[in-house]
Amino acid sequence: MKPADIAVIGGGIAGAASCVALAQRGVRPVWVAAPPAKDRARIGETLSPAANTILVDLGLADLITRPIHRPANTSFSAWGSGQLRERNAIVHLEGPGTVLDRAGFEADLFATALKTSPRHIETTVQHARLENDKWHLGFANGEEGVFRFVLDCTGRASSLAATQGTRKRADQLVAAHCFLQQTDLDVAPTPATLIETVEDGWWYAALLPSGDMVISYFSDPDLLPAGVSRDHGVWAGLVAQTRHISRWIDSAGFSLGDHLPILASAGTTWMTPASGPNWAAVGDAAAAFDPLSSHGMTTALWMARQASEAIFQAHKGSGDALIAYNAAVQKGVREFLTQRQKIYRQETRFVDTPFWLRRQKDDRPNCKIDNLP
Ligand SMILES: Cc1cc2nc3c(=O)[nH]c(=O)nc-3n(C[C@H](O)[C@H](O)[C@H](O)COP(=O)(O)OP(=O)(O)OC[C@H]3O[C@@H](n4cnc5c(N)ncnc54)[C@H](O)[C@@H]3O)c2cc1C
Structure with a gap:
């Protein structure tokens, strides 16, 4: 496979993990990504226990064992009652989650991904055009590139995916x-x-x-x-x-x-569809969740693994994998919305106030999910 066959756009967790996942399959993409800002604290530090096995699969387990992170053993919650209750990590079969030094984690992941990508272009994509089944990308540095497949890992902007589908929204959190x-x-x-x-x-x-x-x-x-x-x-x-x-x-x-x-x-928004015959959205670019679940980073890692496999299969000639990837993303969104509603419904003390009222009622028909299998 020639390097220019696949481009990965975006330098967050989804983009870096996609480069790593593609490298595991012997594919070296062109990575269009600005390096993470060193002087900026990153918000969102709780990595759920479900990430542990995905990191092992991606060969990235060492990233969270550095002493700059700590196990997420103890959490307290006053949700549904004014009383603070302790929830212990021992209940998670995968072991505890991790409270990350988020900037350190992203910097380490970025550095690992760089080693796997021979062509790293330090810029952003300004425009994307699909012509004769090829992606024509225009970069902020004035260069252009043509690719057969693109992984859009540009976060909530979903820069490329937004040209191919619709971004839906469940709330304005x-x-x-x-x-x-x-x-x-x-x-x-x-x-x-x-x-x-x-x-x-x-x-x-x-x-x-x-x-x-x-x-x-x-x-x-x-x-x-x-x-x-x-x-x-x-x-x-x-x-x-x-x-x-x-x-x-x-x-x-x-x-x-x-x-x-x-x-x-911080609202729940998602792309429909989240992939097409020669592209896939990964991480927040595909679906960004209410942080209540602390699943955004884990989902980004999971999608990176799944989308990379789907693009790899598509390159070999099987388009089914990208169709299945979209179905899995839409199913994940639907399950998340159900779960989100259950959790918000556990708080019954404020049902008369707009914030809780908006989340107690069954609003799922308003956020109809297309393309479900
Ligand atoms: C308030 C808040 C709290 C959160 N807390 C948690 C938490 O505790 N645990 C958790 O798991 N998740 C949490 N999340 C969610 C988590 O931060 C995201 O799910 C995660 O960052 C998604 O990673 P990503 O790589 O998909 O997107 P991003 O981190 O947004 O990365 C996208 C990258 O693409 C780049 N980019 C954008 N456009 C272009 C372009 N045109 N060309 C090239 N590059 C581009 C951006 O600069 C950025 O580097 C939280 C989110 C919020 C808003």
Whole structure:
């Protein structure tokens, strides 16, 4: 197989893992990806236990054994009740999940993938055109490339897949997240994760392996207080309304300082279809989930493995594998939506408020999934 046969676009977990998975099949793609920004903390650090076996399959198990990460043994949740309950990782058959140094994990994965890809183009794709069954990609550096197959790993932008299908959306969830530093170093905080529901959404806090803490508030854009990402008083007022999160911040020796939260889209959206005869979307480009499940990174790794095999089969002449890949993605989305609804329905204290009302009702007909087998 010639190198220009396949292009992988995107330098996140999906793109890097796809390069690794293709290399396992003796395929060396052209990788169009900007390297991960070194100076930027990455949001989303809980790697679910289900990732463990996929990482082994991809030959990447060593990536999470570095001491920059820690096992995700302990989590507490006040969901459906004001009482904080402990959930222990021992219940997972795959073993505990991992709280990642996300930037470190992505940098290590990127470096591993680079070794497998002889042609790495440090740029972005500006436009994609399908002509005579070939992809014509125009890069931001002015170059162009022609490819038989493309894996779109461009995250929620789904830069190439969006030209071939429709991006569907189940909700408008948005995250306001902020990293906190410990100010009282006499306290040794418990390495844990904490979830708490409130009237207009839910909170997540985790002690990171670095010793910093991340706190995230998930709500809908129309329910976020005005100025939350600009006015420290508004942000501090929001945190103060929590019962457990605010208490943990204080008792673990952290303070809000003058940091303001950063807003990020966190809703459940997916591409339909997620693949065609000569392309496949991988990771968030195919389906991005409400982070409640902490499955985004694991799904990106799983899709990288599946899509790489499907593209490999398609190159050998079997188009069925790409059809099956799309069906598997759509089935995964449908199962996720069912699961998501079950979890939101467990919180019955706030059923009269818009955030919970929107998620308690059966909205699945509004997010009809096409192309199911
Ligand atoms: C608030 C929040 C919290 C989360 N928490 C968790 C968590 O705890 N656990 C978990 O498993 N998941 C979590 N997730 C989800 C997880 O972060 C994503 O599922 C994961 O990052 C998907 O990886 P990806 O490679 O598909 O996409 P991305 O990480 O978005 O990577 C896409 C890459 O493509 C590049 N790109 C975009 N357009 C182009 C282009 N045209 N050309 C070339 N490159 C391009 C981007 O620069 C980027 O590098 C969270 C998400 C959010 C929003």
